[in-house]
Amino acid sequence: MIVSYIFNFSKVFFFMLLLSSCSLQQFMKKAENQKILVSPNPLERFGDSVRFELLAELPRQIITKNITYKLIPEFHFDRKIYNFENAIVFEGADYPPSNQPIKKLAFAMPYIEGMETGQLEIYSLGYWKDREKGKRGSSSAITQGILNTPSLTQFGRFYQEEGIPELGLYVPSSGREAIGMYHAGWSEFRSLLMSYSLLSFSEKGEYMRVVEGKGDFTYKERLFQELPQYTLVRRDVLPGVSQLEKGISPIRQTPMEISIMANHILKGNAFPQVLTEPDLAYAAVNEPRLKEKNALFLAMVKAYPSVFSWNNLGVTYLNLANRTIDRKSKLNLLSQAQQAFTEANSLFENPFASYNLALLTLMRGDGLEAYSAFFISMSLSQHEPLRKLHQAKLGASAILNGDYRLAAIHLDQSQRNEITLFNRGLAYFLVGDYFNATVSFEESALINLTNGYPFYGLALIAARSGEESKLIENIEKAITRTPHLRTRVAYDLEFADYHQTDSFLEVIRK
DSSP states (O other), X not given: OHHHHHHHHHHHHHHHHHHHHHHHHHHHHHHTTOEEXXXXXXXXXXXXXXXXXXXXXXXXXXXXXXXXXXXXXXXXXXXXXXXXXXXXXXXXXXXXXXXXXXXXXXXXXXXXXXXXXXXXXXXXXXXXXXXXXXXXXXXXXXXXXXXXXXXXXXXXXXXXXXXXXXXXXXXXXXXXXXXXXXXXXXXXXXXXXXXXTTSOHHHHHHHHHHHTSSSOHHHHHHHHTTSTTHHHIIIIIGGXXXXXXXXXXXXXXXXXXXXXXXXXXXXXXXXGGGSOHHHHHHHHHTOOSHHHHHHHHHHHHHXXXXXXXXXXHXXXXXXXXXXXXXXXXXXXXXXXXXXXXXXXXXXXXXXXXXXXXXXXXXXXXXXXXXXXXXXXXXXXXXXXXXXXXXXXXXXXXXXXXXXHHXXXXXXXXXXXXXXXXXXXXXXXXXXXXXXXXHHHHHHXXXXXXXXXXXXXXXHHHHHHHTOHHHHHHHHHHHHHHSTTHHHHHHHOGGGGGGTTSHHHHHHHHO
């Protein structure tokens, strides 16, 4: 009797389990008729992240109070999967038969290089309430790719022949902004000030604290003006600084003699000290080959360490890294560049090394930190051309941070060259001001007709405006002038409406 009871109970339990399994399976089958909308579509990079909303709508009356149903998104790219922390969850008890099961949820993920060609997928998971295991539905693609127009932002000037941007800010060998940047630094000013009899010891101490502090000459000069007896210092002390207007001292040997000795230094046949600081600086500044320029500045930091030599050595490392494909070698060169800029700043915090450290931060993709660093660096100088260079990078950082109107303000205050004008056009394009964007792209193109980027910008405007003939014309100009843009054109979602048209396919296949 007991055995019969157990047998009958097992049959009932098995039947109930089978019934519940079939019920869940039927639900999952019906749920395939769900509607899922993503906004924006396509996805779009904004700053350092990608944000979007998913709206899910299930068929009416399919979900019961004992069922929990999840919709779980994933982003697939470059053989990787980004898993989101949250999911859309429908609790059956919350949706009586009379209510339509609808839910909207916001999602965000950090932007990672390579995501442009990925896709957002979603899969479902249904299970009985309070149970850990359930049934997984099939995965389906919701949207393809990411709109990444801000990545067109330019950071440096272009070599006309190589098409490789020249990055970084060299300390110049002349000019008021370069005073105190060399090996002797402010020693001549110190000597003149300490021997000046019309200032008290405490007054001289105030000037010395400014000299030993941060900033270039233009920054220090502004602080001098706030100190007592500045009129005397300006009249009697500053004019005695021999290189006040010229920067580094004049070369002692002829350019030919300097070139010969520099060649001996490069070959290891002579010590760097065989050339004076001005002569070695002349050799390094005028060396056209990047590796040799790097070697001469490396020799200079050993013989005449200064902000000038350390910073400019760092710039050569930065540009060598920008021409290196191997990732390990590139990272090593960038590390050497950072170390050189840090050494330059350790002598005294200056706008050149600080600018270059901010640029390294920007190149590593941290736009927010880079913006802050460029802003601090700009405050270290009152030299207007130098401040305009900083405004250009503040604009570039703001584009990558997603603050396009702020970017336009900074770029309006920067110097006008092909790069800043292109970035200005990009900023206006991203806020939808196509008139100012067109003007900036056209001005950039007129400065350098061999650069394809301004024409790419004009193609973007044509795509948004639906002007197919202008789009094709400008794409052709862009990819013939800058060939690597051809790859971008093929996947850029700005041109998604034209990717399958005959005219578009014809021009990118040429």
